[in-house]
Amino acid sequence: MSTILLTGASGRLGTHMRRWFAQKGRAVLATDIRPAEDGGAVEIADLSDREAVDRLMARDIYSVVHLGGMAKEAGWQTVLDANIIGSYNIFESARKAGVKRVVYASTYHVVGMHPTPTDAPIDLDAAYRPDSLYAVSKAFGEMLGRLYFDKFGIECLAIRICTAGDPGTPREARLWLNRDDLATLIETGLDQPDLGHRIVYGISNNPRKMMVNEPDPGLDWAPAHGSAELGKPDPLAPLDETDPRNRLLGGAFSTWGHQDDKSDL
16 A cells, blocks of 8 residues: 655654544654654654755655645744755655655645735635744745645646644634544545646635635645634634734744844744
């Protein structure tokens, strides 16, 4: 049976995907830079170490679900090693090993400096406006996927993951992504015929959701959940306009200074 390489397998989303794939009977080689808190089988590897990535990729890997790396803002060296060098190593190692598909965890923060939408939601034609070094690194990964498809035929689905944790505010409820919705979207990226290179917002069917998957990316996927099912916070509640985190799409990320300037932390 062909194997999925799952990076970031000890994180919250990676743990969910390990369990999801196990329930579905899919063969997975799970890896992370740290052990799994639930004691699951996770091989330790640093994605910035190319030789370590090559060793993983050589083990009958059919496709990659790349959730690994730094999942929040950090200083430049951390972002460089974890997200830029790490993502390059994934794509280049996949090319060398003949792996032909990568599902890449991007983020909605690549458009985080757009004003918070009040009328029409952000669509897939919106220009890149990253709100952080973290977001820049994810935009790099999207473009890396584009390059490796156009030049080397490695198909890629880049998922701009929205708020995948429990929402605590109306803003987060509008941005919510149910983890099972993410899992079905990832499986769509693994199984969709003629995937090519596509970008999609990972967002559930929320009232007043802040982004939409238009123009239609042509994926056989639709979210089965929405934040209205949670009861609270209410996604229809007005946002506090005096809170600077509500002015731009990226929320708190858009308000932070440079992480290497100690005075801005």
